[in-house]
Amino acid sequence: MEQTTVAAELNGDAALVARARQGDASAFEQLVQKYERRIFRLAKNITNNDEDAEDVLQETFLKAYSHLDGFQGNSKFYTWLVRIAVNEALMKLRKRRSDKTVSLDEGVDTGEETMVREIAVWEDDPEQKYSQEEIRAILHEAIASLRPAFRTVFILRDIEELSTEETANLLELSIPAVKSRLLRARLQLRERLTRFFKRKGDDIFAYL
Numbered sequence: 195m196e197q198t199t200v201a202a203e204l205n206g207d208a209a210l211v212a213r214a215r216q217g218d219a220s221a222f223e224q225l226v227q228k229y230e231r232r233i234f235r236l237a238k239n240i241t242n243n244d245e246d247a248e249d250v251l252q253e254t255f256l257k258a259y260s261h262l263d264g265f266q267g268n269s270k271f272y273t274w275l276v277r278i279a280v281n282e283a284l285m286k287l288r289k290r291r292s293d294k295t296v297s298l299d300e301g302v303d304t305g306e307e308t309m310v311r312e313i314a315v316w317e318d319d320p321e322q323k324y325s326q327e328e329i330r331a332i333l334h335e336a337i338a339s340l341r342p343a344f345r346t347v348f349i350l351r352d353i354e355e356l357s358t359e360e361t362a363n364l365l366e367l368s369i370p371a372v373k374s375r376l377l378r379a380r381l382q383l384r385e386r387l388t389r390f391f392k393r394k395g396d397d398i399f400a401y402l
Contacts, residue, residue, distance in 0.1 A: 207225065207270070207271040207272075208267060208271075209221075210222070210224055210225050211225070211262060211265060211267075211271060214259070214262055215262050215263065222259055222262075225271065226255055229272055229275055230251060230255070232272070232354075233250075233251055233254055233255075233275060233276075233279050234247055234248070234250075234251045236276065236279055236280070236283070236349065236353075236354060237250035237251055237254075237279055237282070237283050239337065239338075239345070239349045239353065240280070240283040240284070240287070240342070240345065240346055240349060241283050241286050241287065242338045243286075246283075246286045247283075249282075249286065250279055250282045250283045250286060251279075253278075253282045254275060254278045254279040254282055255275075257278050257282075258274070258275055258278055269360075273356070273360060273364075276350070276354065276356070276364060277363075277364045280346065280350070280364055280365065283346075284342070284346070287342050332387070332390065333387075336383050336386045336387055336390075337349070337383065339386060340379055340382060340383070343375060344375050344376075344378055344379035344382065345379065346365065347361060347365070347367075347372055347375040347376050347379060348375075348376060348379035348380070348383075350364065350365075351372070351376050352376070352380075358372050358373060358376075
């Protein structure tokens with residue numbers, strides 16, 4: 195059933211792309227409406243800035259429309275959009291004079307091999323003390339604190355749920371590099387959340 199749904203989605207996107215290539219503006223508008231929220235969310239997660247995310251969203255669809263002939267159909271249309279959006283978002287980060295994200299490398303080996311720290315576990319359940327909205331906000335802040343290289347991989351793999359291979363292709367990285375960055379991102383998130391909830395006397399690992 196799921197494969198049938200995916201196939202229908204792929205066929206639907208392909209038909210819309212074909213119509214858009216022939217000059218049907220309404221067909222491309224349907225693609226925009228279908229994916230703009232997801233692209234904006236992706237851009238915001240990478241840039242940590244609403245204004246930059248809006249710029250990335252606009253540039254992504256403008257470039258996609260201008261280069262529709264470059265979409266070969268070898269991957270999902272959404273994956274192709276993600277590639278454009280990630281490139282635009284990373285360009286935004288490069289243009290900033292300084293990256294204000296908080297580094298969480300303290301005490302963590304930043305080489306390709308990362309040593310797992312001993313993490314304390316507390317008995318209290320944070321769900322009893324925090325609303326889902328508060329937990330999401332805490333997690334979002336923790337993700338935002340990651341270095342861009344780690345944050346981007348984490349977002350693509352664990353939030354957008356792309357495969358390791360798709361992520362590697364999008365970022366032009368090797369598969370081992372993607373796995374290494376993802377591991378470090380997860381470890382750093384755990385460390386950040388450990389410090390936060392240890393102060394509060396809670397444990398949030400069930401949500402990570």
